[in-house]
Amino acid sequence: MPVQAAPELAVVLADIERLVACESPSDDRAAVARSADAVAALGERLLGVAPERVVIDGRTHLRWRLGDGPAAVLVLGHHDTVWPIGTLGRLPSGVGDGVLRGPGCFDMKTGVVMALHAVAALPDRAGVTILLTGDEELGSPSSRQLIEDEARGCRAAFVLEAAADGGHLKTARKGVSLYRVHVSGRAAHAGLEPERGVNAAVEAAQLLLAVAALDDPGRGTSVTPTLLTAGTTTNTVPAAAEFAVDVRAWTVAEQQRVDAALHALTPRRDGATVRIEGGPNRPPLEAALSAELFARASAIAASAGLTPFDGVAVGGASDGNFTAGIGVPTLDGLGAVGGGAHADDEHVLVALIPERLLLLERLLQEQLAAATPGEGR
Structure with missing residues (x-):
C-alpha cells in the first residue's frame, strides 16, 4: 500500500x-x-x-x-x-x-x-x-x-x-503519584510567647526533607516536593502548613514503596499532627x-x-x-x-x-x- x-x-x-x-x-x-x-x-x-x-x-x-x-x-x-x-x-x-x-x-x-x-x-x-x-x-x-x-x-x-x-x-x-502533606500546629505570638506555639512550618520543613529522601535515582524514581505554604502573618507562629509532592516511577512496586512511606509519616513535635492526601494517579x-x-x-x-x-x-x-x-x-x-x-x-x-x-x-x-x-x- x-x-x-x-x-x-x-x-x-x-x-x-x-x-x-x-x-x-x-x-x-x-x-x-x-x-x-x-x-x-x-x-x-x-x-x-x-x-x-x-x-x-x-x-x-x-x-x-x-x-x-x-x-x-x-x-x-x-x-x-x-x-x-x-x-x-x-x-x-x-x-x-x-x-x-x-x-x-x-x-x-x-x-x-x-x-x-x-x-x-x-x-x-x-x-x-x-x-x-x-x-x-x-x-x-x-x-x-x-x-x-x-x-x-x-x-x-x-x-x-x-x-x-x-x-x-x-x-x-x-507512573505518577500526587500528594498533599497537611501539617497542623498551634498559633502563638512570635514575639511575646513563641514557646506556646507548635510551629507547623518547621514541622513541615522537617517532613519535607524526609519525603525528598525517598527519591531513588538508581531506580529512576523521583520524589519531588513542590508547592509549599505556611503561616498567616509574619509575627505569628504558623498553625498550619502544607506541601505538594510529585512522584514519578517506572514500576508499580516503586509507586507502592513511596506511597507506603508517605502514608507512614508521623510528626516530630509534640502537639503537631500530619494528614496525607493523595496517592497513585496513573500507573x-x-x-x-x-x-x-x-x-x-x-x-x-x-x-x-x-x-x-x-x-x-x-x-x-x-x-x-x-x-x-x-x-x-x-x-x-x-x-x-x-x-x-x-x-x-x-x-x-x-x-x-x-x-x-x-x-x-x-x-x-x-x-x-x-x-x-x-x-x-
Whole structure:
C-alpha cells in the first residue's frame, strides 16, 4: 500500500487546522464542548456515523464503537489542550516550509485527525473503538473510568499522543503519584510567647526533607516536593502548613514503596499532627506491555520503507498509562512528529504525517485480523 498522495495530505492538513482553530483549554467546559462538536463533525464525515457524546462532570468525551461485535482495538486520544482562549491571536495556525504550527497542533490535534483518517481508511472497521477525551491535560479526572472500561477486553490500545523527540514511539512511561502533606500546629505570638506555639512550618520543613529522601535515582524514581505554604502573618507562629509532592516511577512496586512511606509519616513535635492526601494517579506503562506491539510497528515500518524509529521511555504520563495499568498491551506516541508541546514553538513536521497514518492503519489491520471471534468487551 503506497504512502498517501499529496492531495489526501492536503485534506488532512485542512482538518487539523480546523480543529486547531477551535480552541479547547481543558478548564473551559464550554470550549471543550465546542471542540467536541468540531471533532464529532469531522468524525461523522469520515466514518459515516456520529459519535456518542459522553459528558461527565460537564466535560465532553467522544466515543465511536464501530461494528456490531465487541471491541478488539482501542484508538485513544484527547481533544483538550493547555492553551487559553485567545492564544490563536498571538500564535496563529498555519503551514510554511513543511511545518504546521499552532497551539495544540502537536499535543494533540494532529493525532486526533490521524486517528479518524486511519480508521476511516480501513476496509472493515468492525472491532475498533475510538475514544477522544476532553480532560487529559487535567489528569483525566472524569475520563479515567471511561478509558479503562473501553480498554478492558481489547487486545491492543493505540495512543495517538505525539511522538517522542526524533519521531520515536513511546514504549514506557513513568507512573505518577500526587500528594498533599497537611501539617497542623498551634498559633502563638512570635514575639511575646513563641514557646506556646507548635510551629507547623518547621514541622513541615522537617517532613519535607524526609519525603525528598525517598527519591531513588538508581531506580529512576523521583520524589519531588513542590508547592509549599505556611503561616498567616509574619509575627505569628504558623498553625498550619502544607506541601505538594510529585512522584514519578517506572514500576508499580516503586509507586507502592513511596506511597507506603508517605502514608507512614508521623510528626516530630509534640502537639503537631500530619494528614496525607493523595496517592497513585496513573500507573506506569511498563515496557513489557508495549514490547510486542512495538516489534510489529518496527516490522511494518521496515517493510513499508518508513523513516526508522526507536522505542523510548519517557517521564511524562498519558492516558496510555491507564490502559497499560489494567494489563492491555499499549503502544504510545503514534501521533504527530514534531516538537514544542505546551510551548510557543509547538509544531508538526508535515512530511511525516502520511507515514504515521500508514503505520497506524497497518497496525490496526494486523490487530483486527488477529482478533478471535467474540474477542473484546
